[in-house]
Amino acid sequence: MAAPAQFTEYIDKNADKFIDRLAKAVAIPSVSGDASYRKHVFEMADFLKSELEALGVKVKLVPLGKQVLDGQEIDLPPAILGEIGNDKSKKTVGLYAHYDVQPPSSHSKLIDKPQALLSDGWDTDPFVLKVDEKTGRLIGRGSSDDKGPLLGWINVLEAHVKQGIELPVNLKFCLEGKFHRMEESGSEGLDDLINSEVGPGKFFDGVDCVCISDNYWLNTRTPCLTYGLRGICYYKINVSGPAKDLHSGVFGRMVHEPMTDLIHIMSKLVTPQGDILVPGINELVAPLTEEERKRYESLDYSIDDVHSSAGAEIAVSSSISEVLMNRMRYPSLSLHGIEGAFYAAGAKTVIPARVAGKFSIRLVPDMLPVDVDRLVTEYIKSIFNQLNSKNKLEVESLHGGKPWVADPNHWNYVAAAKATETVYGRKPDLTREGGSIPVTLTFAEALGVNVLLLPMGRGDDGAHSTNEKLDRSNYIEGTKLLGTYLWEVSKVTEK
DSSP, X not given: OOOXXXXXXXXXXTHHHHHHHHHHHHTSOOBTTOGGGHHHHHHHHXXXXXXXXXXXXXXXXXXXXXXXXTTEEEEOOOEEEEEEOOOTTSOEEEEEEEOOBOOSOTTOEEESEEEEEEOTTOSSOTTSOEEETTTTEEESTTIIIIIHHHHHHHHHHHHHHHHTOOOSSEEEEEEESOHHHHTTTOOTTHHHHHHHTOSTTSTTTTOOEEEEOOOBOSSSSOOEEEEEEOEEEEEEEEEEOSSSOEEHHHHXXXXXXXXHHHHHHHHTTBOTTOOBOSTTTGGGSOOOOHHHHHHHHHSSOOHHHHHHHXXXXXXXXXXXXXXXXXXXXXXXXXXXXXXXXXXXXXXOOEEOSEXXXXXXXXXXXXXXXXXXXHHHHHHHHHHHHHTTOSSEEEEEEEEEEOOEEOOTTSHHHHHHHHHHHHHHSSOOEEEEESSOXXXXXXXXXXHOSEEEEOOOBOTTSOTTSTTOEEEHHHHHHHHHHHHXXXXXXXXXXXX
């Protein structure tokens, strides 16, 4: 059965109301990575609890313990578990989203009250939703990541409840308030909660599939379904020597310099073309299948899109399929920074006593963090040993997360593809993302079900940047897509 016409009509008629709901959510500065904002993350949890309960959802806020942040021990934001419907004859869809946001910018400070927060680079207050009537953009922190998509599900619920339309499936919500603090390394507390709620009579009992709307289209034109995410291993190379910083005019060429050793090591990790130089890494990668290769060749993406996103003509290849595979199905190694090095304005002739280089490797199937850690550590130590340096080396693995890939031919994806064609009039691209959402793998492994990434926003939303936006059309049509997807799932006879 198709989604009822009155469902989509209600979405159109109440678009302004839904935008106002988004404005209320954006106004709550639920920044999870700064202890001074923590009370607002709890405020956001209460807001969502109220919105869900008003629509008949049975909700509980689950404490997840404490964490040390900014030098103080504070409560972790609660997980929100909500459920509506328990009809055994219907499919049960698990929904995940997060209600925290990134800081507005690296220099943001709270001034008197959250609404007075000033941030470098923003054209408007990040916590006041700006509705740009000319461009159709809804500008504000969290509009696209992830408050817009999260509220899309609430909008779907309202359209059914207010119209007296019975939900076609049972729904179970799992909402997180600290994703942006933990997105690369896993969800502190939530992973344990998910695993503890699996089994007969537990919260996730009976879930047939999971849908996450927390990523973006590949471009600004074509909707997509995402069936894979890269994992990550993050490293820190510590090199130390003298007991204190030294003057280069006095000690230059007299002593082994930590910075020289570190730069040499980091130069041996990756080429300017992106080729990883760590022996054995490429051999861990699952082979490319013909079916998968054809998917990359059919994606609606171009080198111009790469250049537009990057803001410069710097793609490593003129072959778009090669560039896309480099992003989605091959590992990458990126250098991120050096601690302890002089970086301020001016010319300071110091020899740092201790420096630390940071880099990460994005993982793909069949790479496991434990195997990558071993290869990286052995390789870096071998390079250092060749230097005959008297400095000391330490290699730290700061965190790691496994890659995830799902079957895009599963009925969950087929339902989402049909819903996309209904709402947008075109087939979605099948994509794999270069980033990491570790909770996706947690759901897949703990529940043993297919997980779908069904994005709402566009590739130019700037989710972690200044002037983050969600296009009005993506918010409203995306709400229709989420609801239509549920109706398509309800038609499925497979388990």
